[in-house]
Amino acid sequence: MSTKILVTENLTVSFGGFKALNQLNFSMDVGELRVIIGPNGAGKTTFLDVITGKVRPTEGQVTFKNHRNLRKLSEYQIAQLGIGRKFQTPRVYPKLTPRENLQLACDRPKAVFPSLFGQSSPASRQTVQGLLDTTGLVAKADLPAQYLSHGEKQWLEIGMLVAQSPDLLLVDEPVAGLTDEETVLTGELLLSLAESHSIIVIEHDMEFVRQIAQTVTVLHQGSVLCEGTMAEVQANPQVIEVYLGSPAESAPSRVQVG
Ligand code: ADP
Ligand code: MG
Numbered sequence: 001m002s003t004k005i006l007v008t009e010n011l012t013v014s015f016g017g018f019k020a021l022n023q024l025n026f027s028m029d030v031g032e033l034r035v036i037i038g039p040n041g042a043g044k045t046t047f048l049d050v051i052t053g054k055v056r057p058t059e060g061q062v063t064f065k066n067h068r069n070l071r072k073l074s075e076y077q078i079a080q081l082g083i084g085r086k087f088q089t090p091r092v093y094p095k096l097t098p099r100e101n102l103q104l105a106c107d108r109p110k111a112v113f114p115s116l117f118g119q120s121s122p123a124s125r126q127t128v129q130g131l132l133d134t135t136g137l138v139a140k141a142d143l144p145a146q147y148l149s150h151g152e153k154q155w156l157e158i159g160m161l162v163a164q165s166p167d168l169l170l171v172d173e174p175v176a177g178l179t180d181e182e183t184v185l186t187g188e189l190l191l192s193l194a195e196s197h198s199i200i201v202i203e204h205d206m207e208f209v210r211q212i213a214q215t216v217t218v219l220h221q222g223s224v225l226c227e228g229t230m231a232e233v234q235a236n237p238q239v240i241e242v243y244l245g246s247p248a249e250s251a252p253s254r255v256q257v258g
Pocket of ligand 1 (some may be wrong): 015020038039040041042043044045046047161
């Protein structure tokens with residue numbers, strides 16, 4: 001039996017009676033890269049909000065590793081357990097270089113003082129160099145981050161998350177607004193991170209989902225509609241109906257979903 005990193009049971013979030021999540025049951029294994037898709041309003045972002053403690057569930061619970069019921073913990077405590085979240089808009093320090101941004105991220109939880117006083121330990125410098133390599137930012141390492149492209153800023157922020165050594169990375173729409181080339185590179189970055197992390201990616205760009213997806217979960221009206229490989233999901237009549245709003249019989253057998 002494989003070990004689960006994340007399990008949700010009957011997870012429900014009501015906003016004044018409207019159920020953004022409705023009895024959502026979800027689980028994923030340690031080391032898995034899972035892609036979540038679904039129409040606008042399906043509850044994808046709310047799902048990440050509940051996992052990270054930004055929104056409290058009305059019913060049900062989230063289990064992360066062996067921590068049952070995260071409900072009692074603050075957002076900060078949940079992050080400390082090992083969940084890192086990448087928001088859609090990059091949050092990097094524009095006047096600092098990628099190297100400095102990564103240095104701050106490496107030092108953040110353990111020791112703030114060394115970087116404030118301009119010193120850094122050889123161990124963390126090594127990590128910063130490794131992160132620059134991983135994120136493909138070696139050539140731009142010493143340029144203020146404000147001069148990076150949108151894609152490069154996204155990679156930098158992913159690097160800053162990875163610097164915190166999270167066990168589970170949550171990534172919301174990482175390729176929105178990126179060029180085709182940046183999109184492919186982002187896929188390669190996530191695939192390489194997936195070798196040593198459990199990752200949930202929420203995404204609309206179906207070319208991108210095809211590039212990275214092993215298992216896809218489709219959310220609809222706050223519940224799991226179906227789960228499987230990309231091919232299985234695209235051939236699922238219910239998925240086709242949800243995306244096209246038409247009877248399955250009259251819909252094409254393969255469809256672009258997002
Ligand atoms: P997705 O990310 O899949 O597009 P969301 O999780 O953002 O969907 O939203 C799911 C539903 O919940 C939407 O109908 C949205 O309008 C509603 N919703 C999300 N957050 C709130 C909130 N704070 N108050 C009221 N309704 C909300
Ligand atoms: Mg969303």
